Amino acid sequence: MAELLxxxxxxxxxxxxxxxxxxxxxxxxxxxxxLRDLHSFTALADWLxxxxxxxxxxxxxxxxxxxxxxxxxxxxxxxxxxGRNRRRIHRSDARRQARPLxxxxxxxxxxxxxxxxxxxxxxxxxxxxxxPRLCRLITSLAAGHLAEGAEIDALHAAPTRTRQQLxxxxxxxxxxxxxxxxxxxxxxxxxRARRHTGREHFATAYDDEHLIICDTCQIIYLKVGxxxxxxxxxxxxxxxxxxxxxxxxxxxxTRRLDNIRQRLSEAxxxxx
Ligand SMILES: [Zn+2]
Numbered sequence: 001m002a003e004l005l006x007x008x009x010x011x012x013x014x015x016x017x018x019x020x021x022x023x024x025x026x027x028x029x030x031x032x033x034x035l036r037d038l039h040s041f042t043a044l045a046d047w048l049x050x051x052x053x054x055x056x057x058x059x060x061x062x063x064x065x066x067x068x069x070x071x072x073x074x075x076x077x078x079x080x081x082x083g084r085n086r087r088r089i090h091r092s093d094a095r096r097q098a099r100p101l102x103x104x105x106x107x108x109x110x111x112x113x114x115x116x117x118x119x120x121x122x123x124x125x126x127x128x129x130x131x132p133r134l135c136r137l138i139t140s141l142a143a144g145h146l147a148e149g150a151e152i153d154a155l156h157a158a159p160t161r162t163r164q165q166l167x168x169x170x171x172x173x174x175x176x177x178x179x180x181x182x183x184x185x186x187x188x189x190x191x192r193a194r195r196h197t198g199r200e201h202f203a204t205a206y207d208d209e210h211l212i213i214c215d216t217c218q219i220i221y222l223k224v225g226x227x228x229x230x231x232x233x234x235x236x237x238x239x240x241x242x243x244x245x246x247x248x249x250x251x252x253x254t255r256r257l258d259n260i261r262q263r264l265s266e267a268x269x270x271x272x
Pocket of ligand 1: 239
């Protein structure tokens with residue numbers, strides 16, 4: 001009888017274990033779903049009432065919700081609880097409930113940003129090649145934003161193309177065509193007019209009329225023709241092509257890099 005009882009108890013314990021395990025697995029799946037849902041929630045920054053907190057959360061969940069859950073169980077737990085509640089409450093209540101977890105997320109943002117900035121500043125080959133996607137990454141970091149996971153991953157591989165190569169592809173035989181146009185215009189001038197109108201004058205006017213430039217990677221494109229990007233995004237970096245005559249408004253990459261160094265030394269005095 002005692003044996004029978006003990007067997008039953010064993011079976012019961014086993015079944016309870018199984019249930020506990022099963023419940024834990026279901027709970028984990030549900031938790032990961034909440035994190036994924038937050039990752040794709042477009043109004044996240046607004047609902048957390050903090051852009052850096054939203055960026056940090058997106059960054060950490062984006063590289064792997066399970067890794068975030070395992071590495072930072074306390075913070076992830078708070079976030080998940082908030083994520084569950086926010087579906088049932090108004091934005092103002094969600095913001096209020098987010099207050100305790102926002103400082104933690106903002107601290108992660110600062111740490112992640114510094115990590116990305118240090119990696120960028122030591123990626124000498126990439127800085128040398130200055131590919132458009134690197135220009136975009138520099139622009140994001142200089143503005144205090146986190147870069148996307150894929151942009152950071154790209155720093156771990158060697159650069160594939162240089163800006164100069166892409167530039168040649170974007171403009172084709174533009175310089176030859178410009179030279180021909182300049183020669184024709186100059187030849188049409190009367191001898192006296194040539195004395196005070198140089199060829200550069202025509203070259204400058206031709207550029208002003210025919211060129212646009214990306215405000216981020218500074219690849220120059222043609223303003224007119226079938227492949228113009230005048231109303232479009234730069235295909236290489238997603239930047240905005242602007243008129244050639246407005247090119248002085250573009251912040252040079254070197255200044256953006258200086259901004260990053262400055263911000264990094266303020267965030268992390270050890271690197272000074
Ligand atoms: Zn561009």
